[in-house]
Amino acid sequence: MSCCHHYALAPGGDAAFTVDVSAITFGPGCLAEAGDHALRLGLQRVALFTDARLADSEHVAIVRRALADAGVDCVVYDAVEVEPTDASFLAAARFAREGDFDGFISVGGGSVIDTAKAANLYATYPADLAAYVNAPLGEARAVPGPLKPHIACPTTSGTGAECTGIAIFDWVARGVKTGIVSRLLRPTLALIDPVTTWTLPRTVVAASGFDVLSHALESYTALPHTCRAKAERPSLRPMSQGANPWSDFGCEKALQLTGQYLERAVRDAADHEARNGMMWAATLAGIAFGNAGVHLPHGMAYAVAGGVRDYRAPDYPPEHPMVPHGMSVIVNAPAVFRFTADACPERHLQAAGWLGAETRGATAADAGEIVAQRLIALMQACDIPNGVGGVGYHAGDIPSLTAGAWAQQRLVKNAPKAVDEGHLSTLFRNALQYW
CATH class of the missing domain: 3.40.50.1970 (Rossmann fold)
Structure with a gap:
C-alpha cells in the first residue's frame, strides 16, 4: 500500500526530513x-x-x-x-x-x-x-x-x-x-541570470525545459521520505531522501510555471517573460530534486544517453552522437508515469493539472493516462522525438537499456513503488513509440 501524498509513517520509516537550501542570487x-x-x-x-x-x-x-x-x-x-x-x-x-x-x-x-x-x-x-x-x-x-x-x-x-x-x-x-x-x-x-537564456536555440530550450518538468514531476511522485528506511545515523540520511513537504513547494510552482511557459519559451526567443519564467522554474525544481531526488525517468535516461549510436539533436554540437539530457529523460516519462500512477494517483492528477491538463471529473484510475497524454502533447508541441525509438533505439536494445537503468539503484529505489528488471524492460518497450 502506498503512503504517498499524506506522509503516513511506514514501519521503520523516517519521520524527519532534512532541508538543504542553496545560496542563490537570481535576476537579470x-x-x-x-x-x-x-x-x-x-x-x-x-x-x-x-x-x-x-x-x-x-x-x-x-x-x-x-x-x-x-x-x-x-x-x-x-x-x-x-x-x-x-x-x-x-x-x-x-x-x-x-x-x-x-x-x-x-x-x-x-x-x-x-x-x-x-x-x-x-x-x-x-x-x-x-x-x-x-x-x-x-x-x-x-x-x-x-x-x-x-x-x-x-x-x-x-x-x-x-x-x-x-x-x-x-x-x-x-x-x-x-x-x-x-x-x-x-x-x-x-x-x-535569466538573460543568459534569451539567445538559446529552440531545441536547447525544449530539452532543458523538459528536464525541469521531469525534475519536478519525479520529485513530487517519489517515494515519500516516511517510507524510506531510517538511516543508522541522522548524518547518513541520503540527499535524495524522497518526497517531503519542503520539496513539494518547489515542485508545485515549477510544474505550474512549466505548464504556463514551456511552449512559449520554445516557440519564441523574444518572449523574455517565458524564458525568465522557465529559468525560475529550473531553479525551484533544482532545489526540490536536490532534496527529494528523482526516480525512473532519470534512471532510464542514463542508459538512453549512454548507449547512443548515431542520433544527433538539432542545435547541439554535431561532432558526436548525443541525446541531450532532458530529451533522454522525457522520452521515458509517459511510460513511467502510466506505471507509477497507481502508487499515488492524487499526486499524478495534481501534477497533470498544474501542467495544463483537464482533470475535472477524473478518477484515480484515470491518473496515469491523463498525465501521460499531457506529457505527449507537450513533447509534440516542442518537437521532441517520438519516444526512445525516436532517438535511435529498437526492441533489440531493451536488454542493454534495462541493464543500464538497473545499475542506477539510487534512482530506481526512489520510485514510489517497487521496481525490478522486468518492470524496466516493460517500461522501455512501452516507451519505444507514443504516437
Whole structure:
C-alpha cells in the first residue's frame, strides 16, 4: 500500500526530513556580481570553467570583467565537453590540480557546472575516478571534507545543477551514465541570470525545459521520505531522501510555471517573460530534486544517453552522437508515469493539472493516462522525438537499456513503488513509440 501524498509513517520509516537550501542570487544582470561574491568568499585565483561554444560569449565576458574589476586572478578552462565523459572529468581535474586555484566559477549548462564540481573534488581529494562514483558502478566513497568555493552561473534553464550536489558523466567504457552524489559537491553560490537564456536555440530550450518538468514531476511522485528506511545515523540520511513537504513547494510552482511557459519559451526567443519564467522554474525544481531526488525517468535516461549510436539533436554540437539530457529523460516519462500512477494517483492528477491538463471529473484510475497524454502533447508541441525509438533505439536494445537503468539503484529505489528488471524492460518497450 502506498503512503504517498499524506506522509503516513511506514514501519521503520523516517519521520524527519532534512532541508538543504542553496545560496542563490537570481535576476537579470546578476552575473556582473561575480567579482564581489568572489572577494566575499576570499578568492584570489579562480578557475573559470566553460565550454568552447561559450568561451567567447558575452556571459563569460561579463564574469571575467567582474573578476578583473575586483582584482581576482582568473584562468579560463574551456575544454568542458557537452555531456561530460570520464575522460573529460579527469582532464578537468588535472587542470584544477596543476593550477593551484583557491576557488572555481562555472559559466554554462549542467555539463559545465558538473565538470567544475568533479574537478574541485578530485583536485582537493585526489583518488581514482571510481572512488567517489555511485555504487554499484563505483565505490561510493564519502567525500572526505569541504571543497573549495564554487560559484555556479547557469546559462540554460533546466538542469538545476547549480542547486544540487550531483555531478553526472558518461562512463564511456561501460556504456552508461552515472554520477557522484554528495552534499559537499553543492556549489557555494548560484548566480542565476535569466538573460543568459534569451539567445538559446529552440531545441536547447525544449530539452532543458523538459528536464525541469521531469525534475519536478519525479520529485513530487517519489517515494515519500516516511517510507524510506531510517538511516543508522541522522548524518547518513541520503540527499535524495524522497518526497517531503519542503520539496513539494518547489515542485508545485515549477510544474505550474512549466505548464504556463514551456511552449512559449520554445516557440519564441523574444518572449523574455517565458524564458525568465522557465529559468525560475529550473531553479525551484533544482532545489526540490536536490532534496527529494528523482526516480525512473532519470534512471532510464542514463542508459538512453549512454548507449547512443548515431542520433544527433538539432542545435547541439554535431561532432558526436548525443541525446541531450532532458530529451533522454522525457522520452521515458509517459511510460513511467502510466506505471507509477497507481502508487499515488492524487499526486499524478495534481501534477497533470498544474501542467495544463483537464482533470475535472477524473478518477484515480484515470491518473496515469491523463498525465501521460499531457506529457505527449507537450513533447509534440516542442518537437521532441517520438519516444526512445525516436532517438535511435529498437526492441533489440531493451536488454542493454534495462541493464543500464538497473545499475542506477539510487534512482530506481526512489520510485514510489517497487521496481525490478522486468518492470524496466516493460517500461522501455512501452516507451519505444507514443504516437
